[in-house]
Amino acid sequence: MVLGNHSQASAVVAETTKEFNAASAVGLRKAAQDESLNDFSDLGVKAHRLPHWFEGGELWPTGSPARLALIELLNDHFEPLHDPKNGTKVSIGVATGADKVFITKDPSVAEPDRILPLAMRRDLTTGEFKWQGNYLVNPWANDGSLVPLADYPRMAAYLARHPGVRNRFVAKRNPDSWYRTIDKVQPDLIHTPKLLLQDMKSTIHPVLESGGHYPHHNLYYITSQTWDLEVLGGLLLSRVAQAFIEAYCVRMRGGTLRFQAQYLKRIRVPRPDDITPVTREALILAFRNRDVDAATQAAADAYGIDLVEYEL
Secondary structure: OOOOOOOOOOEEEEEEOOOOOHHHHHHHHHHHHOOOOOEEEEOOEEEEEEOOOOOOOOOOOOOOHHHHHHHHHHHHHOEEOOEHHHOEEEEEOEOOOOHHHHEEOOHHHOOHHHEEEEEOHHHHOOOOOOOOOOEEEOOEOOOOOEOOHHHOHHHHHHHHOOHHHHHOHHHHHOHHHOOOOOOOOOOOHHHOOEEEEEOEEOOOOOEEEOOOOEEEOOEEEEEEOOOOHHHHHHHHHOHHHHHHHHHHOOEOHHHOEEOOHHHHOOOEEOOHHHOOHHHHHHHHHHHHHOOHHHHHHHHHHHHOOOOOOOOO
16 A cells, blocks of 8 residues: 655654544644644644654554654664674573573583583572572583583583483484584683673663673673673663663563563664763663663763653
8 A cells, every 4th residue: 555655754653542532633633744843742642753754674663652753763863782893792692402401500510611600580680690500511612613522521421311402403403412502602701791681571670790601591691892881781771771672572461571682682872982971970870779760861861862752
């Protein structure tokens, strides 16, 4: 269906309630025709003008008119969080295919260089990283190849006590490498500071892991060569970042949100050098104190937006 054979102009998004009536409709129509008006409200209706509608064939965001205007503004003027050009990466932790075997609290089940401290969801509960003592049995060498089991008799004996490892799809597809985890382990990641985020949660909850732990696949992680991770953590703790997730992600029963990489990558952020020293310090302090209100106010300063206008 063709609605209009002309270039896309500005778009007006309206949200109505049962009080919306004919008089409100007339007012809305007049407001939509007046390009000088950015927002409009009347009985049973709120509307906001967007400079253009969202481009591309991907899913469109959802939300109130003001929130959609915010998302479009930030999409137009800021870069995505996941940006290989500046060394900022969003990804997911290691999937094993047999967590009950490859994850253990007993580091003696394999040779010391086959054991990695593992970061898991429960380590993030308080807002500070507090390791609960889980380890990953790691069959991968630093060059990305599987280590020979003959060189690691303790790990070989441990895995042999769990024949179910051979019954996994990934093992049957590669019988000679039956003891592999689904994902390879990236050796440098364990020492890299990272922000960790739990997948399913009602609000965004970034936690700093300063290095020394490898993330599990129920966690998403952010690493960066350019950001102070506490400054970035303050931005991600804010309701601005929350607005991106709410606009794009799947919402589960009870209002739980999916904080998956595909949605986290959509968050737009300022360039680190464009944030003033005062705002940087405010973001760091808000992140350390887990203060969402303070993080949101500091984020508003970093983005140059009005919190009231965009319902934050």
